[in-house]
Amino acid sequence: MSADPLDLGLRAQAAAIAAGEVDPAELLAAALARIEQRNPALNAIVETFPERSREMLAAAPAGPLHGVPVAIKDEWPLPWRAQRFGAAELTAPTAPAESGPYRALRDAGAVIVGVGNMHELGAGSTGATSYYGPARNPWDPERCPGGSSSGPASSVAARLVAAAVGADGLGSVRFPAAYCGLTGLKPTFGRAAMEGHHMAPTTSLIVSGPLCADAADCRLLGAVLCGEDLPAGDAAGLRIGVVRDAVSEDVTPDVRRACEEAIEALREQTGGEVREIELPDLEPATIAALLIINAESMGGVAPQQLNDLHPELSPVARSSLKYRMLLPATATVQATRVRTLMRRRLAALFDDVDAIAWPTIPAPAPPLEAPVVELPSGPAIADQANIRGAALANLTGIPAISVPVGFSDGLPVALQLQAAWGADSLLLDAAEALERANGRRWVEARPPLAEATPMEA
Amino acid sequence: MQGATRADQFVPAGLAALGIEADEVELATIGALHQLLWPPVLELLALDTGDVEPESRPDLSKAPR
Numbered sequence: 001m002s003a004d005p006l007d008l009g010l011r012a013q014a015a016a017i018a019a020g021e022v023d024p025a026e027l028l029a030a031a032l033a034r035i036e037q038r039n040p041a042l043n044a045i046v047e048t049f050p051e052r053s054r055e056m057l058a059a060a061p062a063g064p065l066h067g068v069p070v071a072i073k074d075e076w077p078l079p080w081r082a083q084r085f086g087a088a089e090l091t092a093p094t095a096p097a098e099s100g101p102y103r104a105l106r107d108a109g110a111v112i113v114g115v116g117n118m119h120e121l122g123a124g125s126t127g128a129t130s131y132y133g134p135a136r137n138p139w140d141p142e143r144c145p146g147g148s149s150s151g152p153a154s155s156v157a158a159r160l161v162a163a164a165v166g167a168d169g170l171g172s173v174r175f176p177a178a179y180c181g182l183t184g185l186k187p188t189f190g191r192a193a194m195e196g197h198h199m200a201p202t203t204s205l206i207v208s209g210p211l212c213a214d215a216a217d218c219r220l221l222g223a224v225l226c227g228e229d230l231p232a233g234d235a236a237g238l239r240i241g242v243v244r245d246a247v248s249e250d251v252t253p254d255v256r257r258a259c260e261e262a263i264e265a266l267r268e269q270t271g272g273e274v275r276e277i278e279l280p281d282l283e284p285a286t287i288a289a290l291l292i293i294n295a296e297s298m299g300g301v302a303p304q305q306l307n308d309l310h311p312e313l314s315p316v317a318r319s320s321l322k323y324r325m326l327l328p329a330t331a332t333v334q335a336t337r338v339r340t341l342m343r344r345r346l347a348a349l350f351d352d353v354d355a356i357a358w359p360t361i362p363a364p365a366p367p368l369e370a371p372v373v374e375l376p377s378g379p380a381i382a383d384q385a386n387i388r389g390a391a392l393a394n395l396t397g398i399p400a401i402s403v404p405v406g407f408s409d410g411l412p413v414a415l416q417l418q419a420a421w422g423a424d425s426l427l428l429d430a431a432e433a434l435e436r437a438n439g440r441r442w443v444e445a446r447p448p449l450a451e452a453t454p455m456e457a
Numbered sequence: 458m459q460g461a462t463r464a465d466q467f468v469p470a471g472l473a474a475l476g477i478e479a480d481e482v483e484l485a486t487i488g489a490l491h492q493l494l495w496p497p498v499l500e501l502l503a504l505d506t507g508d509v510e511p512e513s514r515p516d517l518s519k520a521p522r
Contacts, residue, residue, distance in 0.1 A: 190518035204517055284504050287497040303475040319486035322479055323494075326471040331498050337506040340521065344509075347520040384493060397517030421519050 006030050007450075010068060010162040010217035017067040024067025024111070028057055031069040031113050035160050038449060041141055044154035045071060045114035046132045052080050056111045065224060066109030071116045071155045071164040075148075076101050076208070077196050078112065085198070086118035086130045086148070087317065089310035091301045092198040099196025101165045101208045101225060108224040116151030116164055120317050124148060125175040125386040126371040129314050134368055137179055138447035139411055143365040144382070146176030152211045153180040159450040162212065163221045167197070169206035169293055171390025174402040174416060177211055178360040181404045181412030181445060183431060184211045185218045187424050189397035192225040202296045205289060205394040214443040215403065215431035222424065235429035238272035241353035243279050247389045250377045251362040255413045258406035259359045262415045262434060266357075269437035270430070275353055282388060285342045288335035289391035294324045295332045301325075343396045350420040355430055357417050360402040361386055364411035393418050401427040403434055404442035412442070467491070 005013060005022045016022040032050055039045050053069070060066055077083050077097040084090070105112060117135040119127045127150025128134050135150040137143040138158040145154040149166030153176030156164050166173040168186040177184025192208040194200045210221035216232075223230045240263055242248060249256070267274050298321075306322050349356070362385045363373035371382040393400035400418040407413065415434070419427050435443055468487050472479050479487060512521055 188518055190516075281504065283497060284501045287494070287501050290494070291498070291501075303477050307476075307478045315482050315486055319479070319483045320490060322472060322477050322483060323468070323487045323490045325475055325477060326468070326491075327494075327498065331502055334501055334504070334506065337509045337511055338501065338504065340512045340515070341506060341509045343512070343515070343521045350520075381493075397519075 004030070006034055007159055008162065009213045011220050013068045013162050014065055014220070024057055027067065028053055028069055028111055028113065031161060035114060038158050038160060041449065042136045042138060042154050042158055043133055044117055044135045044151040044158060044160060046074060046117045046151060047081070048114045049080065053111050053113050056106060060109040060111060061107065063107060063109035064220060065105065068110050069113035069161050070105060070110045071114045071152055071161045072101060072105070072112055073116045073149050073152050073164070073166045074118045075122065075167045075197065076165065078102050081115065083198070084131060085122060086120045086132065088131050088312035090198065091305060091321065094198055097196045100193030102196070104193045104224050104227065105165070113161060114155070116149065116155055118150055119147030120314055122148040122167070122169060122172060123317065123320060125171060125383045126366065127176060128368050128371045129316060131312065136368070137365050138449055139181065140365070142367055143411065144179060144368050144371055146179030146365065148172040149176045149211060153177055153182055153184070156180070156182055156211050156213065157447060157450065159446070163217055164211045165221070165225065166209055166211050167206055168209050168394065169203065170289055170387055170394050173209040173211060174360050174390055174400060175386055177402040178412065178414035179365040181442065182211050182213060183215050183218050183404065183443065184402045185209050185222050185424065185427065186393055186400045187222060187226060188399045188421050191424065192222070193227065199297060202299060203293070204296065205293050214435060214440070215401070215428045218401070219428045222428070230425045230428060232432070233425060233429045235270045235426060235433045238266065238270035238355060238430055238433070239353045240267060240272060240274045241277040241349060241356040242274055243277055243356065243358060245279070245282060247282055248358040250375050251359050252375065252408065254406070254408035255359050255362060255364070258408070258413045259357070259415045262405035262438070263357050265437035266430060266434045269433045277349055277353060277356070279345065279349065279356070281338065281342065282392065284338050285395055286388050286391040288338040289395040291327060291332045291335040292339070292395070294327055298324050339395050342392065346396055346398060346420070354426060355417045355419045357415060358389055360389060360414040360416040362389070364408045364413055389416060397421055399424040399427055401431050403431045405434070406442060
């Protein structure tokens with residue numbers, strides 16, 4: 001092999017191991033060494049456990065990811081480690097456990113090499129706040145990596161690993177994928193492994209999802225997480241719906257241009273068509289999703305608990321937890337009605353279009369020190385601006401994917417595609433078609449610190 | 458802004474009613490959150506959903522029945 005196998009994508013690493021071209025023990029050692037070398041500048045991986053990783057490898061079955069090192073978000077318990085959720089304290093009890101994603105990875109033969117950093121309590125789209133200190137964006141370490149799956153995205157973009165498992169409750173796979181130039185899939189609700197998540201019994205929004213360099217790698221890891229094939233097609237004749245609304249228009253000129261060019265390229269590549277569609281009430285849908293996830297996460301929390309929070313919980317997290325107790329139940333009931341309204345509207349829309357496209361993020365990664373973005377409507381807190389394009393998929397259960405489509409001042413920008421319930425494969429097909437249309441230039445772009453390194457002869 | 462004026466009373470009163478303590482930094486942060494989130498909450502409540510027949514035990518993995 002001419003290149004360092006760590007620089008290969010997920011399926012190429014798996015294929016090289018299966019073909020006997022790469023020794024998985026050497027690959028694991030190299031991954032740990034690379035984490036040691038590159039992670040101090042990124043803070044993407046918050047914990048490694050070499051002995052546990054070697055034990056996983058020794059016991060790894062001959063599955064589709066046999067011997068491949070991967071990372072997993074600090075949202076999932078492992079048999080030797082409870083999740084911390086990027087926080088000094090959770091309001092829910094946690095303990096080491098075999099989570100669904102852990103089992104899926106183990107049974108596929110993968111080797112968990114580290115735990116990925118995340119935005120504190122999963123409550124942010126930037127990754128700027130974490131108990132461990134923020135993860136950093138490999139494209140510019142002074143910029144946000146995206147959240148809440150910040151560490152998984154940063155670690156894949158920096159080629160510490162070829163793939164990582166995140167979770168998406170309100171865009172938490174798609175935002176970091178977009179900020180870091182990766183492909184990230186939010187599967188249809190209920191399709192991907194969720195067991196062991198501290199909110200698994202109550203959530204109606206959160207899913208596990210893959211973050212990888214490209215769509216085919218997402219298909220491979222997504223199939224592992226879903227426990228079923230996500231068969232490849234060609235997305236021929238794709239009918240793409242576009243919405244003329246703030247979600248696609250109150251974005252930076254570079255983002256708008258890149259996404260419009262990508263939509264046109266996708267149309268041409270698939271021989272499809274672009275249709276303008278009406279999808280009103282996106283703003284109420286966004287607050288509805290927030291209210292529902294709030295009720296689902298705070299339902300078991302007694303007010304008195306909030307008077308004894310861990311002192312290392314950030315002031316924003318402490319304040320947010322307290323404020324969330326004040327949101328009225330009547331609004332949450334109204335939110336469920338809006339959920340029904342949007343689900344019915346989408347069901348009708350998906351008779352006419354196969355995918356809905358708009359920018360994943362309205363602006364590229366903002367500075368970690370001040371996560372504010374400048375939009376045509378004026379400056380906006382990144383969290384507030386980002387969520388309006390992401391919440392619909394979580395509220396309604398539909399799958400969504402973020403695909404890199406260009407750069408703005410050296411930072412990645414991304415297009416989001418959303419499809420009908422169960423059409424996860426179609427989204428992957430469309431993402432692959434888009435990659436073909438642009439010659440894979442965006443999925444193969446690498447940040448300087450992750451430039452492919454030739455192996456010594 | 459009317460919502461902001463109300464926040465001066467609503468936030469401390471609401472927290473006190475629940476027995477939740479908050480220091481000055483937290484109160485200021487909560488006030489900012491309230492200004493951000495309360496207007497869309499009011500918009501949501503004002504939305505006419507009278508014609509929306511609620512889904513009974515919706516299966517979010519599938520299209521609505």
